[in-house]
Amino acid sequence: MEDLYRVSFSTVDENSSSSNDIFWGTEELNEVYKVQFSGAEDHRVYGGVDPFYSNFEFSPDYSSQEGNLLSTNQEKYHQQQSYHDYGHLDDILQFDMVSPPLQFDAQYPTTVPLCGTTKDEPHSTIPLASLEILKNYGKGFKRLSNEGKSLQPVVDSVATNEFVLRRLSTEDVMRIAGTRFIQSSSSESEPLPFLETHPYGFSFSGLSDEEKEDVALAESLLASAEKVGHQQFERASKLLSHCESLSSKTGSPVKRIVHYFVEALLQRIDRETGRGSSKDLQKDQSFDPEEAAKELNPTIVAFCEELPFSQISVFTAVQAIIEDVAEAKKIHVIDLEIRKGGQWAILMQALESRHQCPIELLKITAIESGTTRHIVEDTGKRLKDFAQGLNIPFSFNIVMVPDLLHLREDLFEIDPEEALAVYSPYALRTKIQQSDQLEAIMRVIRTLNPNVMVVAEIEANHNSTSFINRFIEALFFFSAFFDCLDVCMKGNDKNRMIMESVYFNHGIRNIVATEGAERKTRNVKIDVWRAFFSRFGMVEKELSTLSLYQADLVSKRFPCGSFCTFDKNGQCLLVGWKGTPINSVSVWKFL
Incomplete structure (x- = not known):
């Protein structure tokens, strides 16, 4: 296959560690997955499986200047505001904050209103x-x-x-x-x-x-x-x-x-x-x-190729998933916004080189409720071809519903032997106005009880x-x-x-x-998502040093990468530009 990518693993010297202890911590990077991409001669072909990520690798060369997660003269002057800074919580996500964190009703007898209960001013x-x-x-x-x-x-x-x-x-x-x-x-x-x-x-x-x-x-x-x-x-x-x-x-x-x-x-x-x-x-x-944006037209492709934020989020998220399913032979990923699916080409390449625990089945399920089923179907076909080229047993499913209110757990083909992961790339923010749909998604995910849920969102109010x-x-x-x-x-x-x-x-x-x-553009910050997720028994998991390293490594592959700034808010990663937060990447477990 023309755009087949080669994958190799390498182990880093045990003495290698981050020199930036201030926010990444001091734990050593004992093993780093190294994914080297050598794609088709023209990786800008918009119909390809992976039009964005072919210039990047999963591990750094510690002998180079990229050994530091952040150079000591890199600016980091971002201000993190909690939802309290905006006055009442109903100015952001309008839901009741009365119940204590990490307590939830498994039956969810009442609806949590997210939007529309408070009039605009x-x-x-x-x-x-x-x-x-x-x-x-x-x-x-x-x-x-x-x-x-x-x-x-x-x-x-x-x-x-x-x-x-x-x-x-x-x-x-x-x-x-x-x-x-x-x-x-x-x-x-x-x-x-x-x-x-x-x-x-x-x-x-x-x-x-x-x-x-x-x-x-x-x-x-x-x-x-x-x-x-x-x-x-x-x-x-x-x-x-x-x-x-x-x-x-x-x-x-x-x-x-x-x-x-x-x-x-x-x-x-x-x-x-x-x-x-x-x-x-x-x-x-x-x-x-x-x-x-689902069509990945030339403008969207250029945006993802030349600006660092999308690729930083993707590599960080995929690294988190890889680590969570490291010992699973059957892996099932539910993608809430799959688009062209380039992120799963990265996952496949990592799994292909996992010799100690060979993959028996990788299953990707895409949820679709819009008018772009043909895009998702095309994505499935390309991913199947890609998996075949890597000799990875692969299954692709589409859960198509006319409205997310019709989403049910029995629509998913779940195997008890599977390690189940959910990936939400900027998908939940589009449902803030439709609070009932957002509720429906989260209830189904909670019922499916995945091993991990990785969420990337816009960090803005x-x-x-x-x-x-x-x-x-x-x-x-x-x-x-x-x-x-x-x-x-x-x-x-x-x-x-x-x-x-x-x-x-x-x-x-x-x-x-x-x-x-x-008014449909209703982004909210990570503090608000935390309060919302806690209602479904979700507990935030700290991103590993390796995931954080992936974020910094990808930024360094961009000519403008020195202007990217990183911060940890609680357990999650904030990706910014010259100190202004742009995206967040967080990892969640279910109680």
């Missing part, structure tokens, strides 16, 4: 400048000390002009703009930001002209959002008109992201004033980015009922992504333009411009 009664969520950005971040042995708080960079020593990231610009906006809004006169010479707050000395323009533009955007939040639409429109004239789809990352947030705020004004057309509404609802909170969270989250695109792709790259103008633009508009049932 489209108009904030608190000025944007006074929100802790904005004040906290830029506070509480940590980074490695010069000795690389401890984490030290970052000195207030806005006050010390630390940022002038390096090029500002997009999030840096937003933090500076936020600080200046708070200062300006607390003054009695409340001058319009773009009409002033900025005599207060952060000094512009040392910044380039472009950075000064970006900070002023971002500050004006924040002022616009505040006016929209207070329904001061005429003043907001004037500010937005100014922002629109200075932003663009092809400028700096700040100018690009401001362009799309301006569009979203204008759309919100149109909807609240009744000026929005039904045609525009239908256009927004007709595009489903989740369904579009985009589900607050407060428009202002959502706006700030979305602004900083997408700022990190726009900054990453700027580092990893050229400014005029076609796929970058499509990713920003179609996929990210859709997410920004959905978070900022819509309310109620129309």
Whole structure:
């Protein structure tokens, strides 16, 4: 088979260990699986089993600079906010937190409402400048000390002009703009930001002209959002008109992201004033980015190949599964969002070289409730061919239901001798709005009682009922992504333009411009998932040092990988960009 990959194992010297004890711990890496990929000459063929992962391997070369999990000068200044930082829990996932953690009713007699029990609050009664969520950005971040042995708080960079020593990231610009906006809004006169010479707050000395323009533009955007939040639409429109004239789809990352947030705020004004057309509404609802991503079109492929987050999450998750089923001869994996199934090509290659415990059967079951059964069927055929090339006994099943409410445990072919694993790659977040469907999935999984469940999710809070909170969270989250695109792709790259103008633009508009049932982008952070999972008797399992090493190793394969940051939140791994959390990967057991 053309895109057959070769696999080999190697054992690392027992004395080899992570030099970064601060968060990975001091346990030695006694054995590392080494998977070397040598795929088809053109691994970008979108129909292939594994279009993304052919340039990566499972173990490092300890003689190289990659022996360190994190270099001592790598920045790590991310702030972790618990769900308490957002006020009431019903601003995020609306479910009852009364029952103690790790206690659950096996019969689940009542429904846990996840969404819709609390109405959205489209108009904030608190000025944007006074929100802790904005004040906290830029506070509480940590980074490695010069000795690389401890984490030290970052000195207030806005006050010390630390940022002038390096090029500002997009999030840096937003933090500076936020600080200046708070200062300006607390003054009695409340001058319009773009009409002033900025005599207060952060000094512009040392910044380039472009950075000064970006900070002023971002500050004006924040002022616009505040006016929209207070329904001061005429003043907001004037500010937005100014922002629109200075932003663009092809400028700096700040100018690009401001362009799309301006569009979203204008759309919100149109909807609240009744000026929005039904045609525009239908256009927004007709595009489903989740369904579009299943096809793995060239833009999605480029996004996964050139940005590190997807591959880091996949390799970390697969490593966790491999370790949990290390001694099983029959392995069954239930995939909640299989798409092209490239992750299982990685698993197969690891299993193919497991000589001490040869695999008797690998079974993959994909759950499908949408309109893309043909994609899943094609994925199954390719995986079967791939398994055949590796001489791995393989079975592929599809559990097809018209609605996840119809999901039942008897639809799965479960063998008591199987080691059962569940993989959820960004699948649960899409069901937050349909709390009954999310409930149905988790109840069935609980009944199946898998050995392990690995969950990858977006690490962001985009589900607050407060428009202002959502706006700030979305602004900083997408700022990190726009900054990453700027580092990893050229400014005029076609796929970058499509990713920003179609996929990210859709997410920004959905978070900022819509309310109620129309608002489908509802990501939540790991603390909220923990509280939810505890209701089903799920206990978090710590990711191994080897899994964490895989994450760092994959990041180093990217030219932009030095900007990836890692942190452990509880037992799980947070993957970030220049300190801003992007994804989480967590492993769960059932009581």
